[in-house]
Amino acid sequence: MRDWRSRRQRSRFQRRHSWRVPVSGGLRLGEGALGSAALVFVLSACVSYGVITGFGDSRGERSQLGLAAVATFGPPSLPEFFGPGLPSDLPHVEAAAPQEKPATMQVVTGHIPRASTLAAALGSQGVAVQTVDRISRTLRPLFDFRRAQPGDFYALIQDESGEILSFEYQRGRRTVYRLERDEQGLRGVRSELPLERRVVRLAGVIDRSLFETVHELGEGAGLTEKYADVFIWDIDFSSQTRPGDEFRMVFEKFYDREGFVRYGNILAAQYRSGNREFTALYFKDKDGYADYYTPDGNSVRRTFLRAPVNYTHISSRYSKSRLHPILKVRRPHEGIDYAAPTGTAVWAVADGEVVFKGWEGGFGRLLKIRHNNGYISYYGHLSAYADGLHVGSRVQQKQVIGRVGRTGLATGPHLDYRLKLGGRFVDPLKVKFPAGRPVTVIAQPRFAQMRDLRLAELLEVSPALVLEAAM
Incomplete structure (x- = not known):
């Protein structure tokens, strides 16, 4: 469609409006300068107000809405219609047969007001509840209008019987949802505005x-x-x-x-x-x-990330003998403690499969992931797990799997990250992981x-x- 929507956004019609446009297929203009000028004026007005969305394809076929005009010419002659004083040698204009009642289109545009919904906005402009429901149901697979935001732009065109000819909804500055009519009826389309x-x-x-x-x-x-x-x-x-x-x-x-x-x-x-x-x-x-x-x-x-979290500092490193801050005894600390605020995202260090999710002693909420190269990564003291994550879930490198916390034996919020290979923990900071695939020869x-x-x-x-x- 022509960017009649953006035209309207840049004009005074950016506010909510509803108007009716007469449509006639019977307007025929004669040859010569006056006929051409009138045609240009009529078509320009239609395009400016968004009535015409296309003039047809290369084979001369009409667009979806057809060729529309904003006036209907009846039987009066040109001097009678335009008034006295016109020269007698004007080119002949052949008038269409009079119509009892020209067809009309109803055009409704606007922006979602604050603390409102699309249904309320359209309803305040006289759009029937059944029409709003049809728009919502048809576009639901693409967009849930319960997530509509103030300022989102909409434009609805209906014929005189209330049938939807087209609907357009711009979400933010980029995304546009449309209802387009084809042989099957109305269908929803999602598109991105060019940047x-x-x-x-x-x-x-x-x-x-x-x-x-x-x-x-x-x-x-x-x-x-x-x-x-x-x-x-x-x-x-x-x-x-x-x-x-x-x-x-x-x-x-x-x-x-x-x-x-x-x-x-x-x-x-x-x-x-x-x-x-x-x-x-x-x-x-x-x-x-x-x-x-x-x-x-x-x-x-690399096959593994250097760290599974965006941390503030390392509060404890890999050690075979560390004074436990709570138990006050020396014991191995076979991992890295990454200090970070509670709720900070924790990532999977590599592709793998979740093999444990639950509470385990001093680790508190713990997650274990098995990787293809034999490593198992541990993520302890979590405050929460990612939604939908369970034993057997496949995860990808840098996918969010949980949130930093202080569950279990912990003096403050941090992530206890560990790596195990062949049944033994290894220092994550000293492991050299292989690189990904290089540029192909071709x-x-x-x-x-x-x-x-x-x-x-x-x-x-x-x-x-x-x-x-x-x-």
Whole structure:
């Protein structure tokens, strides 16, 4: 459909309106300048108010709503119709046969008010309860209107009998739900409004933390989280960053007509700390598989995450003899305690299957996951488990499986994370896990071309800069 919805949003019709539009298929305009000008005026008015949503396809077929006009011309001659003073040599206009009553369409538009619902908003504009119910039931597989938010836009077109011709509902700034009519009747469709894609470069030197530095450069926390995720297998940004560390990145930003909407992919990233340097490049092969790779084509991904939680600090490390803070006796502590606020998300460190979920002594609420390479990971002192998780559930790397807590023997909220291999616990911080799959041989020429481009962009250190933009 033509963006009559966005036209109306940008005009005074952005407020709630309901009006009727006469429709006639019998308007025939003669040849010449007056006929052409009248036709252009009529069609322009229809398009401006959203009455016409299309003029037909390449074969000349009518659109769903058909060709509509906003006036019906009856028997009077042109001088009688337009008034005296017209020249006598005007081109002939052939009038259609008079109609008893022109068909009409009812157009209803508006935004959901505060503390209201779609049903209440449409009802206040005279839309029948049965019509609202039909809209809700038809779109229910795609959207539950109980989740409607104030400000969401809607537009309903009905014929004079009240039959729905089309309905459109814009959720937020991106998502549109439509009712479209076909041979089967009404069907629901979900679509995303097009966004402008911009590729941007950012570089900086860390003063206190990565989050603060990125924020001071004008970008949001969402970008920092995406950047940290790229290096999650190599760098712990909650504890390993130092003042003077350098970072660079090339990334996507998406905009609509109102401004910034969201961040896209990190296309290239680099981090330098002392004599260590990490570089990751985003690449998608022709089969659609996408991952981050080092410049030589090896995956930066590891089979296990370095840590299963975004923690504040490590409160206790792996040890064969530790003074227990509650029992006050020395005993092995064969895991890592990650301190974090209660409720912080806990991730699965690798793909696997849940083999235990329940209470186990000093661990409190405990979760165990068995992985393909023989490891079993332990997650203790949880305050809650993820919804729907049970013994036998398959989980993926970095899937949320629970929340940090202090159940069992714990002096404060933290996660007790452990790894067992062959019946024995091992130090998670000392295990070397294999990398993911490298760039395939057939994709290496394309990868090399992309690599040279992105590395050149990373080397040009400068403030935020738009490199390219496209819809």
